[in-house]
Amino acid sequence: MASSPSLPAAVAPPTPTGSGQAAAVAARPWLGYLAMLVTLAIWTGFVLSIRAIGKSPLAPADVALLRFGLPALVLLPLLPGRWQQIRAVRLRHVAMILAGGGLPFFFAASAGGAATSAAHVGALVPGTAPLFVAALGVLLYRQTVAGSRRLGLALIALGVLALLATSLTALRGPALAGSALLLCASCLWGLYTHGLRRAGLDAIGCNLLLCLPSLGAVAALVATGALPTQLGHFGWSQALPFILLQGLGAGVVAGFTYAFAIRRIGAERSAVIGSLTPALASLVALPVLGEPLDATTVAGIALITGGVVFANLDFSSTSSKGR
Structure with a gap:
């Protein structure tokens, strides 16, 4: 599957191959x-x-x-058409998907984001x-x-060390703990990515498998008082x-716009454009959230963004050779 692993949307369906891919890219x-x-936004x-969860009146x-x-x-209306495909997914891969993209990922990312900054969230979750x-x-x-x-x-890896440098030298416990949680979230997303690649589902099936059990679990935890709510x-x-x-954005729209982009401009160009997410999030956080950037953070983001570009380019070309 040719989709980038560093994305908050469901992994896109397989990329068209051969002459079909060339025709789609040319049109x-x-x-x-x-x-x-749109996907990048x-x-x-x-x-x-x-x-922003930590700065809002909403609880995680x-x-x-x-x-x-x-x-x-x-x-949900599309579930009957995907039910047999979802039932065929191995339990091991279901567990990887639910742990890596469901509640454990969400709460690790939100807790880590509350203790750090948007720059850290962007670089340490999708970036790593x-x-x-x-x-x-x-x-x-x-x-x-x-x-x-x-x-x-x-x-x-060098970019991660640069982002952690300030926290390590200042021995700031909350920032270090938040960064560790963000790295845990990124590791969980890695599990999610491998689970989705082996599940054999399209974007709709992936979202249904992820969201329905996760919704049931969080609703039960809220109803029993195990999770606080506002x-x-x-x-x-x-x-x-x-x-x-x-x-609507990350949960529904991005999965389809990313799949469409892959079919029109190819997996390589789509992945490289997507790798700009950490840098763009850091820049937008400056006016939107009032979070300034220091030189170390900028260096870390630049290293991670460049690393993601290299990794995606090589991953895409290797995948193409293996078809």
Whole structure:
């Protein structure tokens, strides 16, 4: 599957191959670039919304209800057509998907974002996902890492060290703990990516498998009082950004726009454009959340972004050769 692993949306369906891919890429490529820009905007908004949970009147559980509830409701009418495919997914892969993209990922990312910054969320979650995907591929499936992808992963690792440098030198406990949680979230996303690749589902089936059980679990935890909630203590205007970015944007729209972009402009160009998410999220956080960037953070983001570009380019070309 040719989709990038460092994404907050469901992994896209397999890319068209051979002459079919060439024809799709040649037909109105500007539509593909437009779809990819929409996807990039949604991913950037997703990163900012993770950071914004801690500054909003909504509890993390309330945002989780929106994140998994809205896609579940929108896609529920399509469940009968995907039910047999979902039932055929191995239990091991179901567990990887639910742990890696469901509640454990969501709460690790939201807790880490509350203790750090949007720059850290963008760089340490989607930015380091290729590193964890590669490591898990080696450990679980004996995959090999070769070519410029090694350079890309090394740049990502250096970028992580740069982002952690300030916290390490200042011994700031909350920031260090938050960064560790974000790295845990990225590792979970690596599990999610490998689970989806082996599940054999399209974007709709992936979302249904992820969102329906996750919605049931968070609803039960809220109903029993195991998770705190602020339901009834915030208005629609305060929930609207999370409805648009978490529920509808990342939960529904981005999966389809990314798949469309891959068909129009190819997996390589789509992945490279998507790798701009950490840098763009950091820049947008400056005026939106009032979070300044220091030189060390900028260096870390630059290293991670460059590393993701190298990793995606090599991953895409290797995949193409293997078809």
